[in-house]
Amino acid sequence: MNLRNGLKMLGAAGIVLCVILLITPVTYSGEDENGPYQDNCGSVVAAANSWDECDVERNGRLTLSLIVGGIGVCFFYGAYLAGKAQKDTREPSDP
Structure with missing residues (x-):
């Protein structure tokens, strides 16, 4: 496997x-007078609750997903540059 294909695979994995x-x-994991509890906040795309603790958890998840997606896009750009460099280093064919 060459560098370009490896970077493409890493980029696809990052986007997925x-x-x-x-x-x-x-x-959301919290604790009240009754002891520890967990509450479902929904996903980043479809929020189930609108209270502040869920907003904090969803914002953290959104930040993490944007960072991972950005790294995936960087890998795709690296694959593009690696392919371009490979193409530039090939010797022209003799006519």
Whole structure:
């Protein structure tokens, strides 16, 4: 496997992971007088609750997914540059 294909695979994995992070549900873990509890906040795309603790959890998930997606896009750009460099270093064919 050459560098270009490896970078493409990493880019695709980053984009897929970004989408998974956006659509999987976020849970909030808290503690009150009755003891610890967990609450479902919904996903980043479709929020289930609108209270502040869920906003914090969803914002954290959104930030993480944007970072992972950005890294995936950088890998795709690296694959493009690697392919371009490969094309530039080939010797022209003799007519």
